[in-house]
Amino acid sequence: MIFTYSNLINSIAGVLATIKDVPVYDSPSYNTDFPCFYVFLVNPKIDEQISDVHYRETMIDIVYVQERNSAAQNVELHEILEGLDENFNMIPYKDFNDENSEPVLLHTYERNGAIEDQELHYKFTIKQRVMVDKEHIYMNDLEENNVEVKE
Numbered sequence: 844m845i846f847t848y849s850n851l852i853n854s855i856a857g858v859l860a861t862i863k864d865v866p867v868y869d870s871p872s873y874n875t876d877f878p879c880f881y882v883f884l885v886n887p888k889i890d891e892q893i894s895d896v897h898y899r900e901t902m903i904d905i906v907y908v909q910e911r912n913s914a915a916q917n918v919e920l921h922e923i924l925e926g927l928d929e930n931f932n933m934i935p936y937k938d939f940n941d942e943n944s945e946p947v948l949l950h951t952y953e954r955n956g957a958i959e960d961q962e963l964h965y966k967f968t969i970k971q972r973v974m975v976d977k978e979h980i981y982m983n984d985l986e987e988n989n990v991e992v993k994e
Contacts, residue, residue, distance in 0.1 A: 854936045862926035878909040907963040924956045927965045
């Protein structure tokens with residue numbers, strides 16, 4: 844299974860759809876339908892460990908945005924927060940490029956929620972060890988460049 848950030852965001856979007864059926868975006872846009880979720884990757888880090896093993900640590904910030912100044916907005920934010928807490932202990936990660944892949948459960952760490960400026964921010968960290976396939980690393984070999992300037 845290949846671990847990519849796009850697969851991670853799509854896997855998170857699948858979990859969010861079970862909490863509330865609203866659009867999920869990975870970047871702000873002027874054509875946004877409210878209410879909606881945004882999924883942001885915050886400070887992804889990759890550390891090389893032994894041989895072909897890398898340690899990836901990625902903080903995720905899920906933002907739930909609703910119409911401003913709507914009636915009972917705090918009640919809705921608390922319900923969404925409850926759903927996020929219940930469903931994000933582990934994420935069923937799926938490789939969407941491989942139809943035969945089975946989901947793998949990824950643990951989440953340091954989960955916390957906060958309501959700021961009528962928006963719900965739910966942050967957590969994913970810590971994952973991944974193996975790097977050396978055959979598919981681009982720029983593995985540097986070719987000699989024998990170029991001359993014409994006069």
